[in-house]
Amino acid sequence: MVLGDARAGKLADNLTGFGRMLRRAGLPVDTARISLAQQALGMIDVGRKSDVEAALRAVLVSRQEDQHVFADLFEAYFRNPEIAKQLMAQLLPQAKAENNPPARSARAQEALQAPPKPQQQTNPPKEEKIELDAAMSASDRARLRHADFNQLSASEFKLIERLVREIPLRLPTVGTRRRQFGSHGDQLHWRRLLQSAAKHDGDFLSLPMSKRRQATLPVLVLVDVSGSMERYARLMLAFLHQALYHQQRHVYAFGTQLTDLNPAFAERDTDVMLAMANDAIADFGGGTQLGAALKKIREDHRNDIVGNRTLVLLITDGLDTGDHDSLAYELDWLTRQARATVWLNPLLRYDGYQPLAGGAQVLDRYVNKMLAIHNLEHLSTLAIALAKLMKQIR
Numbered sequence: 001m002v003l004g005d006a007r008a009g010k011l012a013d014n015l016t017g018f019g020r021m022l023r024r025a026g027l028p029v030d031t032a033r034i035s036l037a038q039q040a041l042g043m044i045d046v047g048r049k050s051d052v053e054a055a056l057r058a059v060l061v062s063r064q065e066d067q068h069v070f071a072d073l074f075e076a077y078f079r080n081p082e083i084a085k086q087l088m089a090q091l092l093p094q095a096k097a098e099n100n101p102p103a104r105s106a107r108a109q110e111a112l113q114a115p116p117k118p119q120q121q122t123n124p125p126k127e128e129k130i131e132l133d134a135a136m137s138a139s140d141r142a143r144l145r146h147a148d149f150n151q152l153s154a155s156e157f158k159l160i161e162r163l164v165r166e167i168p169l170r171l172p173t174v175g176t177r178r179r180q181f182g183s184h185g186d187q188l189h190w191r192r193l194l195q196s197a198a199k200h201d202g203d204f205l206s207l208p209m210s211k212r213r214q215a216t217l218p219v220l221v222l223v224d225v226s227g228s229m230e231r232y233a234r235l236m237l238a239f240l241h242q243a244l245y246h247q248q249r250h251v252y253a254f255g256t257q258l259t260d261l262n263p264a265f266a267e268r269d270t271d272v273m274l275a276m277a278n279d280a281i282a283d284f285g286g287g288t289q290l291g292a293a294l295k296k297i298r299e300d301h302r303n304d305i306v307g308n309r310t311l312v313l314l315i316t317d318g319l320d321t322g323d324h325d326s327l328a329y330e331l332d333w334l335t336r337q338a339r340a341t342v343w344l345n346p347l348l349r350y351d352g353y354q355p356l357a358g359g360a361q362v363l364d365r366y367v368n369k370m371l372a373i374h375n376l377e378h379l380s381t382l383a384i385a386l387a388k389l390m391k392q393i394r
């Protein structure tokens with residue numbers, strides 16, 4: 001077994017190295033978990049690889065989306081002898097790597113990369129100060145929370161892409177026609193009242209009430225993937241994939257054409273979703289024709305808008321290059337079918353922004369609300385802003 005010999009003191013070192021690799025892959029593994037994992041290995045037979053994997057998985061993985069990454073890294077770190085050749089190939093560029101490396105997730109591949117040598121960090125550029133292993137100070141986190149997504153360095157962008165996946169989005173709810181029993185409500189629950197009276201010889205000790213059952217609004221998301229939205233689109237897709245995974249939602253990307261992202265959003269792993277979306281979107285970095293995309297929605301995906309209850313999120317900067325009369329016609333139809341239409345505009349990062357472009361003026365005329373989404377702070381407060389909007393339009 002490659003795991004190491006506990007009697008020789010190698011087990012703890014191997015376990016610590018494995019924990020660091022998991023942390024580089026984005027798993028929340030700290031020293032307390034490493035210590036707990038070491039205790040778990042002391043309670044099993046470390047000669048059985050399945051028991052070792054199950055014990056480490058139980059104490060080191062707390063999120064469903066990390067299961068696949070853990071499996072890849074465990075296979076690479078403990079069991080697959082080819083990992084030594086891969087690591088040596090990365091450390092020594094002249095060495096030949098294997099021709100057909102095993103397929104792993106993007107997070108696992110990144111975690112397996114060798115860390116930079118100390119001498120390579122003697123004169124690091126300012127934008128590369130933040131490391132991907134999340135070894136940040138409180139001031140770094142505070143600065144990133146308010147940093148514009150479009151101004152991030154490459155390493156900061158990768159870190160933010162992981163952080164946005166942890167932001168929850170509590171969608172507004174509405175009362176349905178179905179009612180449910182409760183201690184409080186606006187109507188008597190007659191069935192419960194009669195049952196109570198039957199048990200107590202015609203008397204009842206309390207008044208059972210009923211209220212409308214609450215249901216989360218279905219969501220239709222349209223993400224602009226044109227050149228001006230390049231950075232925001234990827235982060236918003238990562239954010240929405242985790243935030244809306246258990247919700248009723250339909251997601252499309254639009255540039256010069258409409259792309260159905262629902263098959264990609266059905267995947268549990270965000271990295272897999274982003275890879276599938278990248279393959280599906282053929283017009284990434286092109287122009288913006290929102291009117292044509294909405295026409296496609298009206299003609300081919302009308303059922304995605306459910307009975308005037310759907311919350312529509314339009315993620316775009318409004319720099320539309322299509323026909324503005326067509327855009328106005330389609331937006332008029334869309335807003336009459338939906339419960340609310342919200343424009344998530346990254347250009348609100350500029351103080352005093354005004355929708356002066358033709359497409360932006362049309363959008364501003366039809367949507368219920370325009371909200372900023374250009375940094376983590378605004379994404380974190382998006383749920384609160386949506387709840388306030390729903391109270392205003394009821």
